[in-house]
Structure formats: structure tokens, C-alpha cells
Amino acid sequence: MPAPPRLRPGVHVVVRDADHVQLGLDPPARVIVARRPEVARVLERLTAGLPPAPTTPEGAAVVRDLAAAGLLVVPETAPTGSVRLVSRGLDLAPLGVLLEDAGLTVTRSDPLPDLYVVATPGPLPRAVVDGWVGEGAPHLVVAGTSRPGGLRVGPLVEPGTTACLRCVDAHEATHDPRRPLLVEQLAALPAAPVDRRVVALATAWAARDAVDFLAGRRPVTWSGTVDLDGPSPVVRTWDRHPHCGCGWDDVPY
Structure with missing residues (x-):
């Protein structure tokens, strides 16, 4: 009731x-x-x-x-579960505090968390999340945008249900098929510094969406992204891409 x-x-x-x-x-x-x-x-x-x-x-x-x-x-359902934070160059301590304040368990070692959050100031090597997609593990990505110094929150991926990071790549490569190759090269190179205010905004957004997801609600970044690299956030929703491997299990034989 x-x-x-x-x-x-x-x-x-x-x-x-x-x-x-x-x-x-x-x-x-x-x-x-x-x-x-x-x-x-x-x-x-x-x-x-x-x-x-x-x-x-x-x-x-x-x-x-x-x-x-x-x-x-209507009083909201309290979130439950554990979040594993994976830092690749961004300080995730403030995010951990926000998640714990919401009643979630924050870990850096739980092999079976309810949600992974990975954060980096530049492009994220796609291999980092490929295993989570294969395992069916929900995860939220925070990474650099195409504009140096910006951050993108999302997608929050529920494997088999939402667009994954490679789905987003495939959509963004529509007008430049070589784009994924360039992203992987940039992921191995030093990223631009990110203003602390942008980091704080991305941290708050990621915390809110993680809490919403673990409370059974659908956050903005569920199969979507929020770019924080301009005067105002840019929100996009992404469909699963038909050529992405994350959907191959759904193809009838």
C-alpha cells in the first residue's frame, strides 16, 4: 500500500x-x-x-x-544496498559521504555491489566497464566530455535494459566512424584538469542519481547522460544501439 x-x-x-x-x-x-x-x-x-x-x-x-x-x-522509499566507488583520477571521498548520508553502504572492495560508480577526469577506457556489462552489474559512469575540463555524468547502465557506454559511443560515431578509436587513444593520455566546482556539481548529480536508482526510482542518467561543460547542463537520453554487443543476447537465432 x-x-x-x-x-x-x-x-x-x-x-x-x-x-x-x-x-x-x-x-x-x-x-x-x-x-x-x-x-x-x-x-x-x-x-x-x-x-x-x-x-x-x-x-x-x-x-x-x-x-x-x-x-x-509522498514519503520516498529509502535507498538500500552497497555502492562500490572506482576512482581513476577523481576524488570520490565527497561522493562517498553523500551516499553514506543517504543510508547506503560505500565500499571500494565489495565484489558484488548493487551499483558501481567509476569516475575519471578524461575519457574512460571502455574495457573498465565491459566486464560489468557482461556480469549484468549496474554501473554509473562519470567521465570527461569532448570539451576538455568538462564532465559527463552517465550513463547509468542496467545491462540488458539500458544503453551502455558503447551504445553511446555508437550513437556518437554516426557522423564520425573513427571516433571510438580516437576516444580509446585519448583515454591513455593525460586529461585536462577539472574545475573543483564542476567536480562538485558532478558529484552531487551522481549521488542523487545513485540514491534514486537504489531506491527503485529512475534517475536522469538511467540510459542517459548529463554534460557539465557549458553554461547549463545538457541532458540526453540514449537508446540501446542495434550494433552494440550488449544486445547480442537478445538476437533470436
């Missing part, structure tokens, strides 16, 4: 006039309701952190209006 909704933190019941109260400040995140007994009871329960439990159509309508305005939240 899903958890009952709660009033979003920071949302309060304030007096609008003698006959009405208001939640939220401006539309669309605003609800104005009459000061009636059933409405007051529902709002008192929500303010106390209790399920609204409406008993009349009027009370149920208030709950619907609050939900439509985004003023209610």
Missing part, C-alpha cells in the same frame, strides 16, 4: 481573509480554501504530519487540489 501524502516541507496554512485560508504563495503552487470544519480538520492533520484522512467530498477535494498544486509529497 502506498504511503499517504504529507504536506510539503515549507508549506504552511496562512489566513487570507475572514473566510479563507491559503497554502502556497503564487499560482500554480497555491490553494485557497474556505474556512469550514472538514477543511480545517484535514489541514490540521496535514500540518501535524498526519495522513489527511478526509471524510467528506469537500475534504477529498482539498486533498486533490493540494496534490495538483504540488503542495503534497
Whole structure:
């Protein structure tokens, strides 16, 4: 059974006039309701952190209006599991702290984690993740973008379900078939330094997506990427590529 909704933190019941109260400040995140007994009871329960439990159509309508305005939240499922951090030149200690704060177990040696996170300031040698794809091990990649000094968060790969890193390569090689060869050469060469603010942003994004994934939600980088190398993040979603080996097990014989 899903958890009952709660009033979003920071949302309060304030007096609008003698006959009405208001939640939220401006539309669309605003609800104005009459000061009636059933409405007051529902709002008192929500303010106390209790399920609204409406008993009349009027009370149920208030709950619907609050939900439509985004003023209610459903408590999120807590993440569970272990994350193995694999650093290839980026400091992953801050990421570990964020993951542990969320209740996850962080390891650098667990052979069977629920999620791998690998991070590098430059291109990642694809052989690093090939084994995880073969084992069916979920993993999240943080690596340099094609613009030196940038970072790409993703893809978060569920082998057999999402695009893998080589799927992304195949899509990006559509207009330059030699691109994967160049990426592998660059992966063996020194990477550009990455600004600490970019690292911090990538760390926070990776932490959020890892937590969402291990809580059973679908994060932005699930079969997707977020490039942090310009004025604003660039989000892309990738399909599995028909020519990538990660899908060969799905080919009928």
C-alpha cells in the first residue's frame, strides 16, 4: 500500500481573509480554501504530519487540489544496498559521504555491489566497464566530455535494459566512424584538469542519481547522460544501439 501524502516541507496554512485560508504563495503552487470544519480538520492533520484522512467530498477535494498544486509529497522509499566507488583520477571521498548520508553502504572492495560508480577526469577506457556489462552489474559512469575540463555524468547502465557506454559511443560515431578509436587513444593520455566546482556539481548529480536508482526510482542518467561543460547542463537520453554487443543476447537465432 502506498504511503499517504504529507504536506510539503515549507508549506504552511496562512489566513487570507475572514473566510479563507491559503497554502502556497503564487499560482500554480497555491490553494485557497474556505474556512469550514472538514477543511480545517484535514489541514490540521496535514500540518501535524498526519495522513489527511478526509471524510467528506469537500475534504477529498482539498486533498486533490493540494496534490495538483504540488503542495503534497509522498514519503520516498529509502535507498538500500552497497555502492562500490572506482576512482581513476577523481576524488570520490565527497561522493562517498553523500551516499553514506543517504543510508547506503560505500565500499571500494565489495565484489558484488548493487551499483558501481567509476569516475575519471578524461575519457574512460571502455574495457573498465565491459566486464560489468557482461556480469549484468549496474554501473554509473562519470567521465570527461569532448570539451576538455568538462564532465559527463552517465550513463547509468542496467545491462540488458539500458544503453551502455558503447551504445553511446555508437550513437556518437554516426557522423564520425573513427571516433571510438580516437576516444580509446585519448583515454591513455593525460586529461585536462577539472574545475573543483564542476567536480562538485558532478558529484552531487551522481549521488542523487545513485540514491534514486537504489531506491527503485529512475534517475536522469538511467540510459542517459548529463554534460557539465557549458553554461547549463545538457541532458540526453540514449537508446540501446542495434550494433552494440550488449544486445547480442537478445538476437533470436
